[in-house]
Amino acid sequence: MTKVLDVKDLHVSFNTFNGEVQAVRGVTFDVTKGETVAIVGESGCGKSVTSQTIMRLIPNPPGFIKEGQIVFEGQDLAQYSEKQMEKVRGNDIAMIFQDPMTSLNPTMTVGRQITEGLIQHQNMSKQEAHEKAIEMLRLVGIPSPESRIKQYPHQFSGGMRQRAMIAIALACQPKLLIADEPTTALDVTIQAQIIDLMKDLQNKIDTSIILITHDLGVVADIADRVVVMYAGKVIETGKLDEIFYQPKHPYTWGLLASMPRLDQDDNTELLPIPGSPPNLLNPPPGCPFAARCPHAMKVCTEQMPETTEVSTTHQVACWLDHPLAPDVKPPAGAVRGE
The missing domain is CATH 3.40.50.300 (P-loop containing nucleotide triphosphate hydrolases)
Structure with missing residues (x-):
């Protein structure tokens, strides 16, 4: 193209x-x-x-x-x-x-x-x-x-x-x-x-x-494609289905989990993302989402992760995608089709 x-x-x-x-x-x-x-x-x-x-x-x-x-x-x-x-x-x-x-x-x-x-x-x-x-x-x-x-x-x-x-x-x-x-x-x-x-x-x-x-x-x-931005950076990008059905970044999970769905029960609570974005006068040295991320590790606060390829059309910048990172699953409601 x-x-x-x-x-x-x-x-x-x-x-x-x-x-x-x-x-x-x-x-x-x-x-x-x-x-x-x-x-x-x-x-x-x-x-x-x-x-x-x-x-x-x-x-x-x-x-x-x-x-x-x-x-x-x-x-x-x-x-x-x-x-x-x-x-x-x-x-x-x-x-x-x-x-x-x-x-x-x-x-x-x-x-x-x-x-x-x-x-x-x-x-x-x-x-x-x-x-x-x-x-x-x-x-x-x-x-x-x-x-x-x-x-x-x-x-x-x-x-x-x-x-x-x-x-x-x-x-x-x-x-x-x-x-x-x-x-x-x-x-x-x-x-x-x-x-x-x-x-x-x-x-x-x-x-x-x-x-x-x-x-x-x-x-x-x-x-057709989605670019997810946070604190002035692109943290995940992929085709529409990849972002909605196979999201990889905890921030993307948070965005999707906080969105109301027609297939949910009326009493189901939305899951807001706690905290606030960082001050870009003095941005953090590591991942900008680390302070709000429930899965943050020590390396997340110290060094910005490099962008890795999930597929030829799907990229993410997250330490959880590293081979040595723990296996963390998205929270309920963060993946469409669940």
Whole structure:
């Protein structure tokens, strides 16, 4: 499969009054053509910083790329100037932001916000862009697009604003779409509609998707592969079935065990992950999850485990995967199908 994006050993930090916050620490993953890769983890684990760095939207200062590569179609975006990135953003790579009400411009009509990118990147006339914008609104399921195109974001419902954001992102038919929590704050039925819409549009234009989320239910519905992040690091990655049915890292077990399941009894308690993520001003020398892990060993607190291959598509960074480690089984509820 052709790689559309290849992120290699990416480090992103922020300079603060208290010191350097190491938000992303050696993240490596790739996305192939037509594939959906989900990046999951708790709030503050580095998911959104990673996605915004790919788009080069991290403000500098205080943020900066410390090292690493963001290879998109053979070109390292980490070395691109702002002028070069302006040609990429919205055209080759587009992003659906977490909160459409704060991402859409309240002073501009929805139609104008769609036509902007078409005129700039596709060299369309205003009339051509206007017709294309109507087509995009119709494509994402907004009724009466001819009249809706003249309205402002506050005149749209939450679900319609998210659809408008998708229309803006997909107007130029990007090769890579980054969706940062696209279903947050939407009710369950609208969430399902948005996910179905993204899958349908992906099939139509063959775009690749990076989905940033903490909702494993959404991941199960749309993802081909899953990247599990914790404290700025990738700790496990694999195909959807491998992560859900054969998880190897205790943090992945915790995420899965804390997710409600339809096949469980109503009185079954969810198992939360105790403790809090480490302070990335001074990250621990060993595994960042060691302080919260019920299976932590001495080596876990002293040295970060290397990434090992469970299979050609499944990798994990955990000392429990070492041949000399004790045989530890996932807790009840951490493996789907049990």
